[in-house]
Amino acid sequence: MPTHQEPALRTTGLRKTFGHHVAVDDIDLVVPAGSFYGLVGPNGAGKTTTLAMAVGLLRPDAGRAEIFGVDVWRDTVQAKQLIGVLPDGNAMPERLTGREVLTYLGLLRGLDPDVVAERTDELLQVLELDSAERTLVIEYSTGMRKKIGLAIALLHAPRLLVLDEPFEAVDPVSAATIKAILRRFAGNGGSVIISSHVMALVEQVCDHVGVISDGRVVAAGPLAEVRGAGTLEDAFVDLVGAHTAGSEGLAWLTP
Amino acid sequence: MAHSLTPTPAPAALARHMIRMRLALMRNSLRGDNATNLYAGVAFGLLLAVGTIAVAVLWPAYLPLTLAVWLSGWVFGPIFIGGGSEALRPEYFTMLPAPPGRIAAALLAGAFAGPVPAVNLVALLSLPVYGWRFGPAGVLIGLVAAVTTLVTMVMISRVIVALIGLFVRSRATATAVGVVTGTAIALCSNGWAPVAALGGTDTSAWFEVLFRVLPSGWGVAAIEGPWPLALAILAAGAGVIALLLAVWSSLLSRRVASAARGGVPARRGAPRPFPRTGGARVTAAKELRAWWRDLVRIQLLAVAFSFAIVMPVLLLAIGVWGMVPFAGLIAIVMAAAASANLYGSDGTALWLTLMTPGAERSDVRGRQLAWLLVVGPAAALLTLAGTLVSGQDWAWPWVLGLFPALLGGGAGLVVLLAVTSLVPGTDPHKRGGNPLSTGADETAETSLAWLVLIAVPSVALPTAGAILLDPWAGVATGLLTGVLSVWGLGAIACRRLEKRGIELLNLMKYGPAPEADKPTTADLPLVHRIGVTVCYTLAWLPLFPQGLVPMVMKIFGAGDPVWFLALHLPPVWQWPTIIFMIALGMLMYGYAILVPMRLSSSSTVEGGGTGRA
Structure with missing residues (x-):
């Protein structure tokens, strides 16, 4: 039975290979219940693959993922009731308007029609999507797609939110709104995992971080521990062992 | 400067x-x-x-x-x-x-x-x-x-x-x-x-x-x-x-x-509210909106129905009315072929079905219901009108028996093939400036359509046999076949989607996984590769114009022999030639479809992806 003592997410030895490329190499992560967790790493480090395996959208080659103690790959239905997910770049029911998408998914989950209508109204209003009442999702801008995706993740009031790059392509005003919503959710005891490569943002909103590089966890824990004395960005560059390029070459680039 | x-x-x-x-x-x-x-x-x-x-x-x-x-x-x-x-x-x-x-x-x-x-x-x-x-x-x-x-x-x-x-x-x-x-x-x-x-x-x-x-x-x-x-x-x-x-x-x-994206027709006014219901019916409501708002689907339906109307009408030029009652049935088969890649054309939107507890069943049943509602009434109208107008009274038991069998077979096979033989395309929101292109591999989509064109009529074969024995038994058999197909084939599709949905999603997200030790069609010997292409392209010739058409003409004793080989031969040889031609055409299709499918079915759906982290 899931309890609050169980971590919101625990992955044990998660592994995924694409052809000869090891995308995720034995990842162990523990996301404490009630935490706001930032998963950071360079492009291609395995963040998206890890999150997809953790929520049940990609079958791992090895390892386990548990959400509040529920095995994602054994008790799939129970695990799905606990989480709200925003994957990166997936399609949606493109020929529906934003309101129709939320109504459809709420009814499909078996929520009461009145509850669905009420939540849909509020979500569209808070995320400022209600002005596009006649626009089909296929015509949405990238930022609008992120926002409707977030609304979908929130609709059934999950206990854990797993959001892949929730702030990418979102304008500053909407980003502030989303941050406020997520903070409130975490303040009320909800757990949030976001992936990002914007260090300043992670530092601002998260209380725990995990750093992934080349498919492995190179550091994880409370934010203060991981970043030490400096900024998260300095710690990150140290951890992934990259040197910052850009000061050499490109001599011709003079306007 | x-x-x-x-x-x-x-x-x-x-x-x-x-x-x-x-x-x-x-x-x-x-x-x-x-x-x-x-x-x-x-x-x-x-x-x-x-x-x-x-x-x-x-x-x-x-x-x-x-x-x-x-x-x-x-x-x-x-x-x-x-x-x-x-x-x-x-x-x-x-x-x-x-x-x-x-x-x-x-x-x-x-x-x-x-x-x-x-x-x-x-x-x-x-x-x-x-x-x-x-x-x-x-x-x-x-x-x-x-x-x-x-x-x-x-x-x-x-x-x-x-x-x-x-x-x-x-x-x-x-x-x-x-x-x-x-x-x-x-x-x-x-x-x-x-x-x-x-x-x-x-x-x-x-x-x-x-x-x-x-x-x-x-x-x-x-x-x-x-x-x-x-x-x-x-x-x-x-x-x-x-x-x-x-x-x-x-x-x-x-x-x-012009920045228009994904072929979306213009709209006026706010859309009608969703019905206050759940499960399969709410999915059907979503699907009906997709049928009405997606230009690719509208175009494919127009192909199916215009073919079904024009083909029998062309025969009126030589005074043959025998095909007209069957226009609605042809429309059903063509519409099924046009809808064979239902999941592939929606792209990675499948993730929402997979993340909603127990939604796989509603999704399959809802798509079946929507397909029946889109195709059924129009095909029924066409069948009734065709049979009445043509005055071919002998056709009544045939259309009444075959209609439910084909319609049910179509609604069953469409969802079954959509989950077993999915052809990945480009996600709708990432498609280019061409509103009628889904970005899917056309050759693979065409073979899927051919598979439906052959599979749906074969579902109705028992009904055809029953009609020959007794017209009313045929109608009962047709109804039973149709109901069983919708229910049974749909049930298989539901189980398949529950068990292999994740693999389908990742097939669409990352494409088929090439695995070194698994054979692909490329491993077919060159002779087979050419054979498959030749059979695909030419099989219609013996099957339809040299097989089925002279068969119909011989049954009704209508028309000139024109270019039908069988009708130019002495009477003793006519039936054997027609049967030989039909068998040859079906063999060619069988060869062209089954040989590559046996190889590719084991290699496409199994793997995860090709390499993105």
């Missing part, structure tokens, strides 16, 4: 780069099944090209007709495969600092750097061969005409693609493209009937004129004409090319500037 601006690329250099880029794209895509399809296609195309040259030598009178067939390939090819595949999309080059006309000319050069124009050029060498009859000057004119004809054909094709891309923005235009396509397919199968009615083999004068007036026939006309006329025709050809190029470049610049 302190620094030099990027120079405008020279026309020749631009064209050269486009050609290189096109060849590089082709090289990079030459892996696995793509390579197989290409080699087999080129081999088959060369066979046809050599055949065209043979026509020029042996039956010169039919050369204009043969060349018109090549032209029709360029005209209808891009419509059949959803607006044509454009390897070099005009959108890639919007920011090049060059005038649109110059970019269009360079793109055109790129369009020639492929196997299809090369094969077509071989076919057009039939023109100088034909010219040989008229002496050295004929050969010379033939050579020039071969080049101008090729450019004209490619240009016409490009202009059609551009027109579709630009103007198919509403339900009306999507339906229009669908109706043209459906009519063209119907003409391919039953177009002989009006021709036979108009005088059959007596290729009267107007035919000769018609095929020389078409752009494909100008070369022949130039070769046959006196010198001044020949030169005038060639000059006119060059003028037409210049005109087409101008039209094309203006269409292109309008297309890249």
Whole structure:
């Protein structure tokens, strides 16, 4: 039975290979219940693959993922009731308007029609999507797609939110709104995992971080521990062992 | 100014780069099944090209007709495969600092750097061969005409693609493209009937004129004409090319500037609210909206229904009414074939179904319900009207029995094949400027459609048998078959989606996983590869016009023998020939579908992805 003592997410030895490329190499992560967790790493480090395996959208080659103690790959239905997910770049029911998408998914989950209508109204209003009442999702801008995706993740009031790059392509005003919503959710005891490569943002909103590089966890824990004395960005560059390029070459680039 | 601006690329250099880029794209895509399809296609195309040259030598009178067939390939090819595949999309080059006309000319050069124009050029060498009859000057004119004809054909094709891309923005235009396509397919199968009615083999004068007036026939006309006329025709050809190029470049610049995405028709007013229900019914409500708002689906339905109406009507030219009652049944089968890639065309939206607890069942059942609602009433109307109007009373037990069997079979097979043989495409929100293209592999989608065309009628075979025994038993069998198919095949699809949904999602997200030790179609021996292509392309010939059509004609004792081999033979041999032809056609289809499927089914759905982290 899931309890609050169980971590919101625990992955044990998660592994995924694409052809000869090891995308995720034995990842162990523990996301404490009630935490706001930032998963950071360079492009291609395995963040998206890890999150997809953790929520049940990609079958791992090895390892386990548990959400509040529920095995994602054994008790799939129970695990799905606990989480709200925003994957990166997936399609949606493109020929529906934003309101129709939320109504459809709420009814499909078996929520009461009145509850669905009420939540849909509020979500569209808070995320400022209600002005596009006649626009089909296929015509949405990238930022609008992120926002409707977030609304979908929130609709059934999950206990854990797993959001892949929730702030990418979102304008500053909407980003502030989303941050406020997520903070409130975490303040009320909800757990949030976001992936990002914007260090300043992670530092601002998260209380725990995990750093992934080349498919492995190179550091994880409370934010203060991981970043030490400096900024998260300095710690990150140290951890992934990259040197910052850009000061050499490109001599011709003079306007 | 302190620094030099990027120079405008020279026309020749631009064209050269486009050609290189096109060849590089082709090289990079030459892996696995793509390579197989290409080699087999080129081999088959060369066979046809050599055949065209043979026509020029042996039956010169039919050369204009043969060349018109090549032209029709360029005209209808891009419509059949959803607006044509454009390897070099005009959108890639919007920011090049060059005038649109110059970019269009360079793109055109790129369009020639492929196997299809090369094969077509071989076919057009039939023109100088034909010219040989008229002496050295004929050969010379033939050579020039071969080049101008090729450019004209490619240009016409490009202009059609551009027109579709630009103007198919509403339900009306999507339906229009669908109706043209459906009519063209119907003409391919039953177009002989009006021709036979108009005088059959007596290729009267107007035919000769018609095929020389078409752009494909100008070369022949130039070769046959006196010198001044020949030169005038060639000059006119060059003028037409210049005109087409101008039209094309203006269409292109309008297309890249119009931002319409994914073929969404315009709407007025707020949409009707969703029904307050759950489960399969709410999915059906979503699907019905998709059928009404997706131009690709609208166009495919228009193809299905226009084919079903035009095909039987063509036979009226020779006084055969026997097909008319079956128009609705044909529509069901065609609509099923058009809907065979339901999950593939929605793309990665499947993740929402997979993340909603227990939604897989509602999704499959909802899609079945929506399909029945979209196709059923229209097909029923067509069946009733066709049977009443034609006055073919003997057809009643057949249509009443076969209708539920086919409709149920279609609703069952559509969802089953959508989850077992999914063909991944491009996600709707990432598609290019072409509203009718789903980005899926056309060859694979076409084989899926053929599979449905054969599978749906076979579901109704027991019903047909029962009708022969007793008409009313047939109607009962039809109802039972239909209900069982919807329920049973749908149940298999539900279980499949529950167990393998994740794999389907990742097949669409990352494409099929190439695994070293698993065989792909590319591993088929070359003989099989060519065999599969030849069977695909030619199997309709024995099955439909030489098998089923003479069978129907023999049963009803109607019409002339025209070109039906069986009806020219002594009566003793007629039935064996018809049965042999039907069996041959089915064997060819079976071979062409089953051989590659046995290999690819084990390799596509199993794996995870190709490499993204």
